[in-house]
Amino acid sequence: METWDSASPAVLLTPAQMAEADRLAVASGVSGATLMANAGGAVAREIESRWTPRPVTVLCGPGNNGGDGFVIAAALRAARWPVTLTLLGDASRLSGDAARFFAAWNAPVAEPEPACLKGAGLVVDALFGAGLNRTIDGVAAELLHAVRDAGAPVVAVDIPSGVDGATGEVRGVAAPAALTVTFFRMKPGHLLLPGRGLCGDVVIADIGIPEEAARASGARAWANRPGLWRLPPPGVADHKYSRGHVLVVGGGMSGAARLAARGARRAGAGLVSLFCPPQVFTVCAADAPGTLVFPAKDAADETVFRELLADPRRNAVVIGPGHGEPPRLRRRVLDILAARRACVLDADVFSAFAEAPASLFRAVAGAGPVVLTPHEGEFARLFPDLSGDRLTRARAAAERAGAVVALKGADTVIAAPDGCAAVNANAPPWLATAGAGDVLAGIIAAFLAQGMAAAAAAAAAVWLHGAAAGRFGPGLIAEDLPETLPAVLRALGGGAGAN
Structure with missing residues (x-):
C-alpha cells in the first residue's frame, strides 16, 4: 500500500507508543514536569472556555493522570473556581x-467516595x-x-x-464525558467503540512533545480523514x-448490483458495466441509462461474463452484492482473481467461501x-x-488474506496486509440501512479503477460514504448516498481531496 505519514496529525498512538513519545520528549530536553504542567494547563483552559465558574470536583488517580489533575485543580482554584480535590x-x-504537583496543593483533600461529588457542577476525571x-x-x-449517577x-x-x-x-466501568482532552495525538480508543461513545468532544492539546516523536513512535494506525x-x-x-471502467457482476437480487453501479458512477468511474442474469435484464436496463447492461444468454451461460472480464479496459470489478448461487459465485471470483483485475469482494462472497476460506486466500496471493x-x-x-478488538482482528485478517480488509461498522477499520490501518469515525447512525454497503463497494471500485492504491481507495470510500450520509441526514436510504456524493466531493475541492 502507499505509505501513510507516521508524523501526520491523524496518526493514532497506542498507550505504549504515547509513553515512548513522552520518553523521547524528555530525552530531547523537555522536562516531565513541563509536560505535566502543560497538560493540566491545557485542560484547565478548555474548561474555562466552555463553562462558567462553578463547584468542580477533581478526581485524581495515583499516576501521571492524577498529576495532571493536581495541575488542573490548582489552575481552576487560582481562577476562583470552588474546587474539591480527591486522591x-x-x-x-x-x-x-505527580508527587511534586501534589505537594504544591496546600488545601484539604477529600476522601475518594461518592460524597465528594455532592454539589459539583462539573467533574474532572483524572483517575486513569x-x-x-x-x-x-x-x-x-x-x-x-457515582459520577455516572451524579448528572x-x-x-x-x-x-x-x-x-x-x-x-x-x-x-469494568467508565463514566461518559462531555469533553475529553488528550495530548499530542489521539489514541485508537478515542475512535473505536464503545470508547468513542464515551469521550464526548475530543480536543488534542499540544503540550510540547516534538513532532518527530510521532514518527519515531512506530505508529501504524491513523484516524481516517481527508x-x-x-x-x-x-x-x-x-x-x-x-x-476507469468498473464491471459489476450481479445476480438474481439485482437491486444490490444496481446500487453498486450507481455508487461507482457517482464516485467518478468513466464507465460502468453491469453483468446480470437474463431474468433481471429488463429491470437493470431500465434503471439508469448511463450504465452498460450485459445479460447472460441463458441461466447456464458464462461466455458473456468471460468476454467482459477479458477486456482489459474493465480494470476493476465488484462481485458479491445480491449474487447468490455460491458455486457459480466461487468460480467467478476465482476467474476475476486469475485475471488480476482490481476487485472488491463483498456480501455473498463471504458465505460462498465460508467452508474453504484458504482457497480464496491462495487465489488472492496471485491477484491484483x-x-x-x-x-x-x-x-x-x-x-x-x-x-480480540476490531483493530487487532482486521489487521490479522488482512495479513492472512493478503488483501485490504474494511471491517464495516460504526467504527469501520480499514487494514492492509502490512499492518497499517485506519479507523473511521464519521458514520452517522442512519447509515445503518439496507443497501448502503452495496453503494460503498461501488465507490471503492471506482477509486481502484482510477488508479488509487487499495488501502487508500477503501479508506477514502469509507469516509466519503459516511460524509454523504451525514450530509443527507435522517431519513437516508441507500439510493440517497450516490446522489449526495457529488456535494461531498465538491466540498473537498473538486474531488481531489486534501493533502
Missing part, C-alpha cells in the same frame, strides 16, 4: 512529577489515563458509578477512566476510459489489488478463529 490511593506513594491495563473495581468502580458534566483527562486507550473497550488519502483529480485530457468489505457477521464466516 485515589495513598499520597505517600506518589512519585516523580489511556494506558489502563486492568479492570476497574473496588473504590474506583464505586466512584465512577454533572464530566471532563476526562486523556480518556474517560475505564476505557482502554488501545482498543476502546471498557474495563489528508490521509488523495483522490485522483480529473485531468483536462481525460476521457471515459482513462477514468483486492479489497474485502465484510461486516461483523460476514467477517466471522471467513475468519472464525480471530478474536
Whole structure:
C-alpha cells in the first residue's frame, strides 16, 4: 500500500507508543514536569472556555493522570473556581512529577467516595489515563458509578477512566464525558467503540512533545480523514476510459448490483458495466441509462461474463452484492482473481467461501489489488478463529488474506496486509440501512479503477460514504448516498481531496 505519514496529525498512538513519545520528549530536553504542567494547563483552559465558574470536583488517580489533575485543580482554584480535590490511593506513594504537583496543593483533600461529588457542577476525571491495563473495581468502580449517577458534566483527562486507550473497550466501568482532552495525538480508543461513545468532544492539546516523536513512535494506525488519502483529480485530457471502467457482476437480487453501479458512477468511474442474469435484464436496463447492461444468454451461460472480464479496459470489478448461487459465485471470483483485475469482494462472497476460506486466500496471493468489505457477521464466516478488538482482528485478517480488509461498522477499520490501518469515525447512525454497503463497494471500485492504491481507495470510500450520509441526514436510504456524493466531493475541492 502507499505509505501513510507516521508524523501526520491523524496518526493514532497506542498507550505504549504515547509513553515512548513522552520518553523521547524528555530525552530531547523537555522536562516531565513541563509536560505535566502543560497538560493540566491545557485542560484547565478548555474548561474555562466552555463553562462558567462553578463547584468542580477533581478526581485524581495515583499516576501521571492524577498529576495532571493536581495541575488542573490548582489552575481552576487560582481562577476562583470552588474546587474539591480527591486522591485515589495513598499520597505517600506518589512519585516523580505527580508527587511534586501534589505537594504544591496546600488545601484539604477529600476522601475518594461518592460524597465528594455532592454539589459539583462539573467533574474532572483524572483517575486513569489511556494506558489502563486492568479492570476497574473496588473504590474506583464505586466512584465512577457515582459520577455516572451524579448528572454533572464530566471532563476526562486523556480518556474517560475505564476505557482502554488501545482498543476502546471498557474495563469494568467508565463514566461518559462531555469533553475529553488528550495530548499530542489521539489514541485508537478515542475512535473505536464503545470508547468513542464515551469521550464526548475530543480536543488534542499540544503540550510540547516534538513532532518527530510521532514518527519515531512506530505508529501504524491513523484516524481516517481527508489528508490521509488523495483522490485522483480529473485531468483536462481525460476521457471515459482513462477514468476507469468498473464491471459489476450481479445476480438474481439485482437491486444490490444496481446500487453498486450507481455508487461507482457517482464516485467518478468513466464507465460502468453491469453483468446480470437474463431474468433481471429488463429491470437493470431500465434503471439508469448511463450504465452498460450485459445479460447472460441463458441461466447456464458464462461466455458473456468471460468476454467482459477479458477486456482489459474493465480494470476493476465488484462481485458479491445480491449474487447468490455460491458455486457459480466461487468460480467467478476465482476467474476475476486469475485475471488480476482490481476487485472488491463483498456480501455473498463471504458465505460462498465460508467452508474453504484458504482457497480464496491462495487465489488472492496471485491477484491484483483486492479489497474485502465484510461486516461483523460476514467477517466471522471467513475468519472464525480471530478474536480480540476490531483493530487487532482486521489487521490479522488482512495479513492472512493478503488483501485490504474494511471491517464495516460504526467504527469501520480499514487494514492492509502490512499492518497499517485506519479507523473511521464519521458514520452517522442512519447509515445503518439496507443497501448502503452495496453503494460503498461501488465507490471503492471506482477509486481502484482510477488508479488509487487499495488501502487508500477503501479508506477514502469509507469516509466519503459516511460524509454523504451525514450530509443527507435522517431519513437516508441507500439510493440517497450516490446522489449526495457529488456535494461531498465538491466540498473537498473538486474531488481531489486534501493533502
